[in-house]
Amino acid sequence: MSVLEKLSSQSAIALEEKYGAHNYHPLPVVLSKGEGVYMWDVEGKKYYDFLSAYSAVNQGHCHPRIVAAMTRQAKTLTLTSRAFHNDMLGRFEAYVTSYFGFDKVLPMNTGAEAVETAIKICRKWAYEKKNIPEQQAKIIVCENNFHGRTTTIISFSNDADARENFGPYTPGFIKIPYDDLTALEKVLKEQEHIAGFLVEPIQGEAGVYVPSEGYLKGAKQLCEKHQVLFIADEIQTGIARTGEILAVDHEEVKPDMLILGKAISGGVYPVSAVLADDHIMEVIKPGQHGSTFGGNPVAAAVAMEALAVVKDEQLADNAQKLGVLFREKLQEYIEGSSIVSKVRGKGLLNAIVINDSDQSDTAWNICLKLKDNGLLAKPTHGNIIRFAPPLVMTQEQLLDCVSIIINTLKEFEV
Structure with missing residues (x-):
């Protein structure tokens, strides 16, 4: 079979x-084209994208400026490894540190790599700057977290599917309830050798759980009091998704370490990064951490353009405005609904809770019907459907999508 041979959806899924x-376990749709807020399957059917590749495509599919930046650089120089300098990396490092207000950046490729990088830096800082005894550093994490699926990261997950039969697990993590400052303060007071607190400003994969107002600010203050690094995983919530450039910006919190991925590239290339100030990042010396592709010229060119698009097109403001409208319209429907119990979110990261067991297939069946009706979304944790369209969406398009969602839900009302 030729690699260019046109495939039907059935044939592609079979392969x-x-x-x-x-x-x-993907939805049974085979996509072959994307532009802005739309995607098309191999048979030519058009859909609204309401997942944005888990918030990687905030700037919309195939944004012409980002694609052009990638194409230009790919024709010139793609990879040198970090054995040599290249003429794009320093530009990117200067741009991204200024953009987010940090002294230094360590570039990687995927979100999970960036989380692993932050863990390593945090532990090394703890030993060399906080004088925690070797091998004793602990990092506090939250229950129902999602930071990736590497062996170390699943060691502090409580998702059975992610953990089962992948041990032995990496020690050094303490789990506490999310959105619980009392639990955080208790561990900080009673436990020795705490190096950091790793947290998602909104728990996306867990079902778009938005913490209480003041939680992030309070957590940062507790970390400062106990000389513990506050590490914000903004891989999914960052880059304008929640109505601010970063979700922590809603509470004017500056993390000690910031983890970015996904939309930092507009979804056209794997790029991730860890940002911190000098007193933290200086613990990493040559040979102690790295990646062949991390900081490559294409990644640098793509990320700079992707971040410029976010500001030039005021995508955070658009996400804020449309998110309020989306939740208002869904809430109006929910008040008379038997199938949906709740809508929650911030900006254009939202979810609805289906009034059924998390072991049921109702949310999955709703997503299948949404697909039939021209909108693509996916359940998370059984009875929750996450809605996260590209941030380039217009109000007219959003209202059209709200109509599709509500009309679809009506088909499931008892």
């Missing part, structure tokens, strides 16, 4: 089923 590892 994945036969030759690919079964580590995902």
Whole structure:
């Protein structure tokens, strides 16, 4: 079979089923084109994208400026490794540190790599700057977190699917309830050798759980009091998704370490980064951490353009405005609904809670019907449907999507 041969949806799915590892359970749709807020399947059917590749495509599919930046750089120089300097990396480092207000950046490729990088830096800082005894550093994390699926990261997950039969697990993590300052303060007071607190400003994969107002600010103050690094995982919530450039900006919190990924590239190339000030980042010396592709010229060019698009097109403001409208319209419907119990979110990161068991297939069936009706979304944790469209969406498009969602839900009302 030629690699360019046109495939039907059925044929493409059959190929994945036969030759690919079964580590995902995708919706049965085969996409071949994307532009802005839309995607098309191989048969030519058009859909609204309401997942944005888990918030990687905040700037919309195939944004012409980002694609042009990638194409220009790919024709010139793609990779040197960090064995040599290249003429794009320093530009990117200066741009991204200024953009987010930090002294230094360590570039990587994927979100999970960036989380691993932050963990390593935090531990090394603890030993060399806080004088925690070697091998004793602990990092506080939150229950129902999602930071990736590497061996170390799943060691502090409580998702059975992510953990089962992948041990032995990495020690050094303390789990506490999310959105619970009392629990955080208790651990900080009673436990020795705490190096950091790793937290998602909004728990996306867990079902778009937005913490109480003041939680992030209070957590940062507790970390400062106990000389513990506040590490914000903004891989999904960052880059304008929640109505601010970063979700922590809603409470004017500056993390000690900031973890970015996904939309830092506009979804066209794997780029991630860890940002921190000099007193933290200086613990990393040559040979102690790295990546062949981290900070490559294409990644640098793409990320700079992707971040420029966010500001030039005022995507945070658009996310804030449309998010309020989306929740208002859904809430109006929910007040008379038997199938949906709640809508929650911030900016254009939202979710609805289906009035059914998290073991049921109702949310999945709703997403199948949404697909039939021209909108793509996906359940998370059984009975929750996450809605996260590209931030370039217009008000007219959003209202059209709200109509599709509500009309679809009506088909499931008892």
